[in-house]
Amino acid sequence: MCRIAGIINAHLPLENVEEKVRAMCKILQHGGPDDEGLFINKKNAMVLGHRRLALIDLSPYGHQPMVYNGGRYTITFNGEIYNYRELRSELMQSGYTFSTASDTEVILAAFAAWGTTSFSRLNGMFAFALWDNTEEKLFLVRDPSGIKPLYFAHTNEGLAFSSEMKGFRPIEYLREEHENWKIYMMAYGHLPEPVTTLKKVVPLKKGMYACYTPSNNKLYEKVYTESSYQEIQGNRGQAIEQLKTGLSQAVKRHLISDAPIGVFLSGGIDSSVLTLLAHEVHPAQLSTLSLYFSEAAYSEKKYQDLLIRQLGCTYNQELLEEDNFHTFLPSLLQDMDMPSCDGINTWFISRYAKSQGLKAVLSGIGGDEYLGGYPSFSRMKKVKLLEKIPANLLSAGKYSSLKSLKRLGYLSLGSVAGKYLFLRGQFIPFEIATRLNVSEEYVWKVLKEHSGEQIAHLSSGNQASFLEVNYYMQNQLLRDVDVMSMAHGIEIRVPFLDKNMLQLFYRLKSRVKYHGQWPKQLLVDSYKERLPVPIWRREKMGFGFPFRQWLANDDYIKSLSPPDEFNSFISNNIHWSQFLTSMLIRKFEKA
Numbered sequence: 198m199c200r201i202a203g204i205i206n207a208h209l210p211l212e213n214v215e216e217k218v219r220a221m222c223k224i225l226q227h228g229g230p231d232d233e234g235l236f237i238n239k240k241n242a243m244v245l246g247h248r249r250l251a252l253i254d255l256s257p258y259g260h261q262p263m264v265y266n267g268g269r270y271t272i273t274f275n276g277e278i279y280n281y282r283e284l285r286s287e288l289m290q291s292g293y294t295f296s297t298a299s300d301t302e303v304i305l306a307a308f309a310a311w312g313t314t315s316f317s318r319l320n321g322m323f324a325f326a327l328w329d330n331t332e333e334k335l336f337l338v339r340d341p342s343g344i345k346p347l348y349f350a351h352t353n354e355g356l357a358f359s360s361e362m363k364g365f366r367p368i369e370y371l372r373e374e375h376e377n378w379k380i381y382m383m384a385y386g387h388l389p390e391p392v393t394t395l396k397k398v399v400p401l402k403k404g405m406y407a408c409y410t411p412s413n414n415k416l417y418e419k420v421y422t423e424s425s426y427q428e429i430q431g432n433r434g435q436a437i438e439q440l441k442t443g444l445s446q447a448v449k450r451h452l453i454s455d456a457p458i459g460v461f462l463s464g465g466i467d468s469s470v471l472t473l474l475a476h477e478v479h480p481a482q483l484s485t486l487s488l489y490f491s492e493a494a495y496s497e498k499k500y501q502d503l504l505i506r507q508l509g510c511t512y513n514q515e516l517l518e519e520d521n522f523h524t525f526l527p528s529l530l531q532d533m534d535m536p537s538c539d540g541i542n543t544w545f546i547s548r549y550a551k552s553q554g555l556k557a558v559l560s561g562i563g564g565d566e567y568l569g570g571y572p573s574f575s576r577m578k579k580v581k582l583l584e585k586i587p588a589n590l591l592s593a594g595k596y597s598s599l600k601s602l603k604r605l606g607y608l609s610l611g612s613v614a615g616k617y618l619f620l621r622g623q624f625i626p627f628e629i630a631t632r633l634n635v636s637e638e639y640v641w642k643v644l645k646e647h648s649g650e651q652i653a654h655l656s657s658g659n660q661a662s663f664l665e666v667n668y669y670m671q672n673q674l675l676r677d678v679d680v681m682s683m684a685h686g687i688e689i690r691v692p693f694l695d696k697n698m699l700q701l702f703y704r705l706k707s708r709v710k711y712h713g714q715w716p717k718q719l720l721v722d723s724y725k726e727r728l729p730v731p732i733w734r735r736e737k738m739g740f741g742f743p744f745r746q747w748l749a750n751d752d753y754i755k756s757l758s759p760p761d762e763f764n765s766f767i768s769n770n771i772h773w774s775q776f777l778t779s780m781l782i783r784k785f786e787k788a
Contacts, residue, residue, distance in 0.1 A: 199261065200225035200248040200683070201273040201347075202364050203326055205335065205411050206355040207242040218244040220367035221359060227532075228360065228683035236262035236271050241333060241411040242355070245326060247273040259297060265305035269330050274301045275360055276323030276345045277690065279450035284318065308336075316406055316421040320450070320696040324401070326358060335409045341422050342563075342694045343390075343403030343671050346679055350397045351416045356409050361534045361680065362393060371397050377643045379633055379782050384644060386538040386623040386778055387673040389614070392647070394535055394785060403671070424703050426659040431706040437723045439701055447695035448474040448559070456556040459484040461546060461689075462512070464500030466717060467561025467570075469732050470724050471692060475559060476508045486550050486558060487514045488542070492743045503729040515549045522747045526754070532684035536781040538623070538774045540677030542742055547682040547689070556688060562674055563693030566665040567702040568720050569658060569711040573620045573665060577657035580616055584608050595627045600772070603628075613649035616660070617668045623778050632779065658711035745773040757783055 202221035204214050215237060222233055229248025236245040247261040262273045278284070281300035284307055289295070293306045300321075307315035308327060313336070322344035327336045337358055339347045349358040350371050357368055365371045373396045381392050391399040401407055404423065409416045430436065448471060452458060460472045462485040476483050485505065489498035498514065505512045529544045550558050565571055583591070583605065594605030603625045607618035624632070626640040633640075652663050675691075682689045692698070702710070705719075715721050721733045748754050749767045757780050758766070766776040 199273075199275045200228035200360040200364075201246065201275045201324065201326060202359045203243070203245040203273065203335075204355070204357045204368070205241060205243040205409070206357070207411070208354050209242070211237070211239055211242055211244075214242060214244050217367045218246040221364045222246040222248050224363050224366060225360060227686060230686045232260060234261050234273075236264075236273070236328070238328070238330070243328070243335070243411065245271065245273045245328065259299045259301065261301060263297075263299075263301050263305065265302060266309050270305045270309060271328040271330070272301060272305055272325055274304060274323065274325040275347075276321055276325070276340065277453075277688070278303060278319050278321040278323065279453060279695070280318075280320040282453075313406060313419075313421060322691070322694075324360065333410065333412060335411070337401050337407040337409070338421075339401045339403055339405060341404040341424065341696070342675070342691075342699070343400075344675055344679070344691060344694060346676060347401045348393065348398050349401055349407065350395075350399070351409070351414075352397055353414070355411070355414060356416065362395065362398065363534055365395060365398055371395060373397060379786075380629055380635075380640055380643045381647070382536050382782055383624045383629045383632065383778060384618055384622055384626075384640075385668070385672070386621070386774060387676070388535055388537075389647060389668060389672050424699060426655055426662070427704045428656070428659075428706045430704045431709055433709050433719075436701075436705055436709050436719060440719065441723050443695075443697050443701055444470070444692065445474050445477070447692040447698050449478050450695065451559055451690045451692045452478050454557055457484070457554055458557040458559070459486050459513075459550065459553070459555045460559045461485075461561070462487045462501050462504065463561075464497030464504075464732065465561070466720060466724075466728070466733050467564035467693070469500075469504050469728055470564075470720065471559050471561055472504060472508070472510070473724065473727060476510055480508075480510070482511075483508075484511045484513060484553070484555065486546060486553065486555070487512070488517045488546055488549065489514060490517055490743060492746070495743050500729075500732050500735065503731060507729060513549070513553050517545055517742075519743075519747050519750065521545075522742070523751050523753070526751060529681075530781075530784060532681065533781075534680040535676070536778075536785050537673055537677050538777045538781070539673050540681045541744075543678050543689075544681040544684065547685045547687040550682075550687050551685040556686070558682075558687060558689055560678065560689045560691050561693060562670065562678065562689075562691045563698075564717060564720060566670045567662055567693065567699075567710075568717040569662070570717045571661070571665055571669075574658055574661040574711055574716070576620065577616075577661045580608070580619065580660075581657065583619075584611070584616075595625050610645060610648065612645075613652050613664065614644070614647050614668075616652075617649075617664045618644075620664065621669060623775050656707040658707040744777070748773055748776065754780060 225248050232249035234247045245262050262271050264271050278300040281303040285303050288306045323340045324345040324347035375396045378394050407418045460475050462468050462472050487501045490496040588609035591609045592606040594602040604619045604622050607615045626637050629640045630637040652660050678689050725733045
């Protein structure tokens with residue numbers, strides 16, 4: 198796990214390009230504290246940068262940017278390839294040689310052997326830039342789930358890329374702000390891809406690669422892997438066995454590391470299942486990490502303790518108190534790469550992981566999104582009915598005092614984005630227009646530009662899954678988890694998003710994946726005989742904090758908020774997430 202950056206710009210002196218990339222790497226140092234490297238190609242005015250967090254092959258041989266095949270290929274790579282040992286064996290049988298034990302060199306050899314088709318053979322989380330010196334082309338590549346971030350700007354000056362938006366700060370010609378990012382932030386509570394805070398910077402789409410040719414400043418993007426909901430497997434017994442086998446193998450793959458690794462144990466079913474499976478692989482070495490609170494309504498300690506006692510594993514639990522929240526909140530907000538009303542919990546648990554000497558931790562992200570863990574899965578049938586209401590009646594909901602009715606107007610968009618905003622939106626267009634001093638008509642116009650693809654052909658359950666995967670998980674959970682964990686030099690791995698697990702989730706029929714008495718019934722039935730009963734029979738809590746109380750008592754937050762808005766918040770007139778969204782907009786405006 199690392200941070201990467203680079204610039205190709207023939208309009209600047211090469212030493213200027215190098216200076217900027219060094220500055221980018223310095224900004225990204227938190228995500229790669231173990232090593233730094235640069236690769237310079239004078240002919241193409243290219244500098245590739247790397248900050249390393251060493252987890253596989255901790256020796257100096259894992260240094261990046263890494264060169265292969267006599268200098269033809271060079272890579273700067275962020276991520277982990279979990280099937281690199283299998284690929285390495287296959288490549289060695291074909292005559293390819295290796296001088297390191299790293300997964301990075303396997304990517305290079307795979308590209309030398311199979312070209313761009315090699316990207317779809319990688320099982321892992323990754324974002325990398327790979328230079329082919331013979332063809333004089335640079336490839337930017339991102340994993341199929343978009344677990345690892347990769348942002349780039351293709352302009353008249355050339356190409357620039359970075360693992361974080363912060364990385365673009367040294368590049369003067371990319372500082373222009375996206376004129377509508379605040380509208381998207383207020384609507385979504387995050388910035389939905391491809392929107393960023395910078396006008397010329399966009400994320401590389403998941404499952405895609407971009408090929409850039411410096412000689413003519415041309416770039417094209419291409420999908421190298423696609424996933425779709427297929428509804429082809431309907432045997433529930435087989436599904437349970439495949440889920441158990443597949444997840445066990447995924448956890449084993451995700452535990453590959455030459456550095457200390459643990460598991461986040463919240464006390465919910467996803468993290469409990471991962472802990473159970475990880476304990477099978479490393480019963481003596483397994484270390485769990487958990488946060489708990491004095492506020493009983495938010496603390497899951499009793500559920501954590503049930504599994505810890507059952508497994509007898511090494512555990513680390515930290516009582517997170519309100520004073521800690523107030524002490525570290527300014528630093529936490531400084532570490533936030535783009536505004537989002539999430540990620541605070543990940544920042545604290547990652548800080549705790551670092552204090553315990555860990556470098557990587559498993560997380561249960563993906564279980565809810567693919568197996569039906571959110572309320573949206575039970576609400577989608579109602580959404581289908583509500584969409585049939587005339588648009589003028591839907592829009593009238595803005596006059597309601599109920600948040601759910603206010604959001605009805607979003608369904609008039611007639612798009613997948615409209616569905617998501619109805620289910621999870623923060624502010625409605627009328628409120629956004631009032632707060633940003635623009636017309637409501639303009640807000641609607643902006644939001645219509647981000648419509649998304651059509652999903653009406655999918656079942657209700659798969660529609661909900663599509664929304665949670667491609668909006669909430671993609672733009673909020675994964676992005677925030679990456680940034681907030683890497684702020685502490687911690688890698689978070691997500692076994693539910695293993696390549697083989699995704700193939701299973703997409704081919705299962707909806708009646709198998711989503712049917713049952715409890716959310717994620719398929720997962721429950723797969724492991725309920727091995728988990729303490731209170732864990733799988735409990736109500737879903739989510740990994741939350743006592744945000745309203747703590748935010749209301751925070752002097753730093755109060756200093757950033759206009760008195761009328763702060764008073765509205767402490768009077769319970771707006772939700773804490775709406776209040777936080779407004780506060781973050783002001784903070785990022787000043788950045």
